[in-house]
Amino acid sequence: MNRLYSAIGRYAILMSSVFSRPEKGKVYRRLILDELMKIGVQSLGIVALLSLFMGAVVTLQTAANIDSGWIPKWTIGFTARQTMILEFSSTMVCLILSGKVGSNIASEIGTMRITEQIDALDIMGVNSASYLILPKIIAAVFIFPFIVIISMVLGIAAGALVGSASGAISLTDFEYGLQYYFDPFDIIYTLIKCVVFAFIITSVSAYHGYNTRGGALEVGQSSTRAVVSSIILIMIFNYMLTQLLLL
Amino acid sequence: MIEVRSISKSFGTHQVLKNVNVSFEPGKVNFIIGRSGQGKSVLAKCIVGLMEVDQGQVMFDERNFTMMDRWERKDVRKDIGMLFQGSALFDSMTVEENVMFPLRMFSKVPVSEMRERASHCLKRVNLEGKNKLYPSELSGGMKKRTGIARAIAMNPKYLFIDEPNSGLDPQTSIVIDNLVREITNEYNVITVVISHDMNSVMEIGDRINFIYNGEIWWKGDKKEILNTDNQELNNFVFPSRFMQEIREGLRQMK
Numbered sequence: 001m002n003r004l005y006s007a008i009g010r011y012a013i014l015m016s017s018v019f020s021r022p023e024k025g026k027v028y029r030r031l032i033l034d035e036l037m038k039i040g041v042q043s044l045g046i047v048a049l050l051s052l053f054m055g056a057v058v059t060l061q062t063a064a065n066i067d068s069g070w071i072p073k074w075t076i077g078f079t080a081r082q083t084m085i086l087e088f089s090s091t092m093v094c095l096i097l098s099g100k101v102g103s104n105i106a107s108e109i110g111t112m113r114i115t116e117q118i119d120a121l122d123i124m125g126v127n128s129a130s131y132l133i134l135p136k137i138i139a140a141v142f143i144f145p146f147i148v149i150i151s152m153v154l155g156i157a158a159g160a161l162v163g164s165a166s167g168a169i170s171l172t173d174f175e176y177g178l179q180y181y182f183d184p185f186d187i188i189y190t191l192i193k194c195v196v197f198a199f200i201i202t203s204v205s206a207y208h209g210y211n212t213r214g215g216a217l218e219v220g221q222s223s224t225r226a227v228v229s230s231i232i233l234i235m236i237f238n239y240m241l242t243q244l245l246l247l
Numbered sequence: 248m249i250e251v252r253s254i255s256k257s258f259g260t261h262q263v264l265k266n267v268n269v270s271f272e273p274g275k276v277n278f279i280i281g282r283s284g285q286g287k288s289v290l291a292k293c294i295v296g297l298m299e300v301d302q303g304q305v306m307f308d309e310r311n312f313t314m315m316d317r318w319e320r321k322d323v324r325k326d327i328g329m330l331f332q333g334s335a336l337f338d339s340m341t342v343e344e345n346v347m348f349p350l351r352m353f354s355k356v357p358v359s360e361m362r363e364r365a366s367h368c369l370k371r372v373n374l375e376g377k378n379k380l381y382p383s384e385l386s387g388g389m390k391k392r393t394g395i396a397r398a399i400a401m402n403p404k405y406l407f408i409d410e411p412n413s414g415l416d417p418q419t420s421i422v423i424d425n426l427v428r429e430i431t432n433e434y435n436v437i438t439v440v441i442s443h444d445m446n447s448v449m450e451i452g453d454r455i456n457f458i459y460n461g462e463i464w465w466k467g468d469k470k471e472i473l474n475t476d477n478q479e480l481n482n483f484v485f486p487s488r489f490m491q492e493i494r495e496g497l498r499q500m501k
Binding site: 023024027111115116117119120122123124125126 | 297321327333337349353
């Protein structure tokens with residue numbers, strides 16, 4: 001338990017350094033653009049692929065499980081929409097990104113730590129925590145909502161295409177299900193979640209990387225710890241935010 | 248002048264530095280030598296503020312670095328250049344970008360001037376034409392020279408060099424040693440070198456501080472080393488029979 005309290009304390013101290021006044025805004029702008037490319041654009045491929053298949057599978061599974069004539073066919077479109085918007089595109093995509101982005105951040109910063117690059121920044125008088133971590137947090141918090149929206153669109157589109165191509169549901173029924181009892185707040189809810197998850201993934205992974213000590217083995221361990229901690233925190237905050245925002 | 252006044256540092260129950268007093272003068276190459284695990288690197292890290300001391304003070308030209316907060320230290324740090332053991336070049340940047348980095352962060356001059364300054368520094372360390380290479384494309388010696396170029400980019404008053412010759416062949420080591428000597432004279436900086444390479448010490452050392460068991464055990468210049476009766480220093484400097492014979496030979500020559 002003491003280790004947990006100590007970790008929370010060190011995380012809070014690190015974040016206070018991260019959010020202290022940056023040295024030179026112009027340098028940070030360039031770093032943020034680089035991070036937008038690394039965190040956002042380079043994650044699009046995997047997110048698109050998973051969203052397409054997930055949307056298709058959710059549609060087919062729902063269609064396969066509706067036996068009763070009492071349940072209308074448009075329920076398939078409704079289910080695909082709710083699944084993609086409420087859970088898959090925010091929580092699942094962020095869990096996937098915690099593996100890709102989180103491990104990348106932890107290993108990058110961890111390697112900088114063990115090769116004394118962070119010490120070199122500190123010696124020069126650069127706030128290394130802010131210089132290395134702030135651009136990643138800003139980039140992720142900004143780009144994750146776009147990634148999540150792309151995931152929703154692709155997943156639902158794939159569901160509609162596969163559903164109609166397989167004869168499970170007509171496009172008209174699917175579209176009716178999509179629009180049925182639609183609450184725009186669901187989109188806001190999912191975007192709030194993904195912003196929180198973006199912060200968790202980047203800050204927690206950076207924390208593990210920044211506190212790496214030792215050599216290559218420890219960098220690997222930091223990377224694993226970053227992913228595991230991010231996943232646990234995402235699940236906890238997913239529950240808390242759902243309780244808070246939906247009920 | 249850099250003055251280290253009675254600093255101590257412990258990790259848990261293990262006291263690594265014990266009441267260390269030492270000073271470093273401008274225009275001189277000051278060495279901190281000693282066996283591995285005796286506290287050389289910890290001492291250097293305490294001086295530059297990478298580690299906080301448990302007690303004592305570090306003065307940079309009468310400025311009490313130990314008592315300063317983060318923002319005050321920033322001003323002193325702009326006067327410090329450091330070459331790390333592994334060079335610590337930023338992997339994602341080219342040689343030129345590495346050298347320009349401190350200028351980008353702290354100076355307001357146009358980029359063209361920064362490039363000029365970077366080219367000047369690279370020329371100074373004989374790395375002309377290597378501007379666009381990445382650290383992964385450099386040899387060990389070239390990395391060290393790039394590190395030196397980055398360290399002098401801001402015209403530092405204090406230059407710290409950690410194990411400048413580690414991993415280098417003897418000839419490249421001499422090139423780096425000479426460069427350190429020349430830059431110290433040229434910029435009149437206070438150079439502090441942490442090393443256990445006695446060749447380097449005898450080649451360019453002006454003042455030598457031998458650290459043993461967390462204490463400054465011996466101070467002097469390289470001539471005095473040959474005649475010292477300090478047993479621990481003798482064991483360190485002349486560890487083999489071959490080295491002891493060389494010392495005897497040198498004594499007889501005198």
